Amino acid sequence: MNEDETSVGVGRPPTSGKQTRIKLMWIGIWLAFMSAPVKDLADGNHTPWATALGVLGLLVFVGAYLVLVFRHTSKALDPFRVRAALAFLGALAVLLSLTFGTPWLVLFVYVSVSVGATLPMRTARWLIPAVTAVLVAIGLTGDHPREIITALVFPALLGGFAMSGVRQMIRTTIQLREARATVAQLAANEERLRLARDLHDLLGHSLSLITLKSELAGRMLPGHPEQAAAQVADIEQVSRQALVDVRSAVTGYRRPTLPGELAGARTALAAAGITAEIPADAPEDLPDGLPEEAEEVLAWALREAVTNVVRHSGAGRCTVTLAPRQTLDGRVLELTVADDGRGAPGVTPGNGLTGMTERLAGVDGTLLTRATNSRTGKGFTTVLSVPLESGLGSRE
Numbered sequence: 001m002n003e004d005e006t007s008v009g010v011g012r013p014p015t016s017g018k019q020t021r022i023k024l025m026w027i028g029i030w031l032a033f034m035s036a037p038v039k040d041l042a043d044g045n046h047t048p049w050a051t052a053l054g055v056l057g058l059l060v061f062v063g064a065y066l067v068l069v070f071r072h073t074s075k076a077l078d079p080f081r082v083r084a085a086l087a088f089l090g091a092l093a094v095l096l097s098l099t100f101g102t103p104w105l106v107l108f109v110y111v112s113v114s115v116g117a118t119l120p121m122r123t124a125r126w127l128i129p130a131v132t133a134v135l136v137a138i139g140l141t142g143d144h145p146r147e148i149i150t151a152l153v154f155p156a157l158l159g160g161f162a163m164s165g166v167r168q169m170i171r172t173t174i175q176l177r178e179a180r181a182t183v184a185q186l187a188a189n190e191e192r193l194r195l196a197r198d199l200h201d202l203l204g205h206s207l208s209l210i211t212l213k214s215e216l217a218g219r220m221l222p223g224h225p226e227q228a229a230a231q232v233a234d235i236e237q238v239s240r241q242a243l244v245d246v247r248s249a250v251t252g253y254r255r256p257t258l259p260g261e262l263a264g265a266r267t268a269l270a271a272a273g274i275t276a277e278i279p280a281d282a283p284e285d286l287p288d289g290l291p292e293e294a295e296e297v298l299a300w301a302l303r304e305a306v307t308n309v310v311r312h313s314g315a316g317r318c319t320v321t322l323a324p325r326q327t328l329d330g331r332v333l334e335l336t337v338a339d340d341g342r343g344a345p346g347v348t349p350g351n352g353l354t355g356m357t358e359r360l361a362g363v364d365g366t367l368l369t370r371a372t373n374s375r376t377g378k379g380f381t382t383v384l385s386v387p388l389e390s391g392l393g394s395r396e
Contacts, residue, residue, distance in 0.1 A: 031062065033110075033155075036103035037096075046100065057096050064089055065110050069117050082118045089114055090131065097138050102148055108135035112156040116163030128160035199246075206242035210235050256299035262320070265306040269318050272310045274339075277319040294363050294386040298335050301356045301367075305337040305382045308352055313341030313380060324388065331388045332365075338372045338381040353382075360384060 040046075041054050068085045093107035112131045116124050132153055139149035217231035262278055269276035302320070309318050318339045325334045357367050365386035372379025 033106055036106050040103040061092050109156045112160035113163050116160040121164050124164045132156040202245045206238050209238050258295050258299050261299040261302045275317045279322050297359045297363050301384050304352045309339045313339045315339035315341030332385040334385040336383050340379045343371055343378050343380055
């Protein structure tokens with residue numbers, strides 16, 4: 001079953017009939033407390049006409065409650081409509097409680113919950129106690145058991161303020177989702193601006209020079225073909241250099257980085273349902289940072305190792321560590337990817353491990369593999385290390 005078809009995020013309106021039914025179920029599940037007035041009607045304590053009116057009143061109350069809470073938790077309604085609906089629910093609760101007696105006092109709990117779900121906290125914090133006070137006042141004016149009234153006060157207060165908290169959480173979630181979308185859009189815009197600036201800096205001067213020399217060669221061509229040929233040679237040289245610069249820039253944009261791959265690994269493992277323990281960034285105790293070539297190799301290796309965990313391990317947990325270490329051959333940066341899965345299926349390395357080894361060889365790095373649990377042979381651990389720049393280890 002597709003999760004997107006059945007799950008409705010907090011503060012997100014349903015987009016399908018199935019999501020609508022699920023949301024109605026979660027809102028309507030609290031209607032179980034309506035058993036008291038339903039039982040009162042079913043026991044035949046009233047005349048047929050009174051029973052019919054009671055059924056009609058209860059259906060109208062439940063329908064208004066569901067429409068108000070469901071619609072408002074999906075999309076904020078007009079404040080006037082909300083207040084009018086709450087006033088209608090309150091008046092109907094008073095009328096039914098005064099008419100039919102003690103079992104109907106539970107309707108005030110639903111009024112209190114509706115107040116908490118639809119009104120701002122500054123209004124709900126006094127209106128919820130007011131609704132509860134009306135419940136107590138009606139209960140005390142009639143011949144109602146005191147223990148029932150006391151038992152309803154706590155649900156009315158707790159339910160109302162709990163729904164106020166849920167409403168605030170929904171608003172915060174919506175604001176957070178909007179803020180994330182804004183940040184992502186700003187980041188994309190900034191990246192486009194950076195790309196535009198870099199391309200302008202790279203190509204602006206070269207293209208201007210090519211245009212100038214082309215015009216100059218065109219003017220020289222009829223009478224001075226040798227000088228025109230020299231200008232054409234210069235145009236070729238400038239064009240080749242511009243091409244080299246563009247390729248270098250594009251390579252830089254496409255080059256994977258450790259922070260980016262760490263974030264990608266966290267997302268990939270979470271999507272696969274694997275608990276991930278991953279550092280937020282590269283170690284900060286590297287004075288001059290990680291060499292670009294070594295960082296690129298480790299980033300590719302991390303991507304491949306995490307892909308293997310997701311596809312083949314069947315693991316429930318994966319731990320990634322990244323830390324500098326002093327060895328006899330010098331200072332290295334060591335990346336470890338360990339899972340608790342089924343372990344290596346065989347002794348022959350696959351294409352992924354072979355590719356890692358070849359990349360690491362280009363920067364004098366090493367790759368080691370072993371079982372995470374040496375006693376049981378379960379799990380798979382990949383250890384990759386690359387040497388740091390000379391001199392990094394001495395400046396501490």
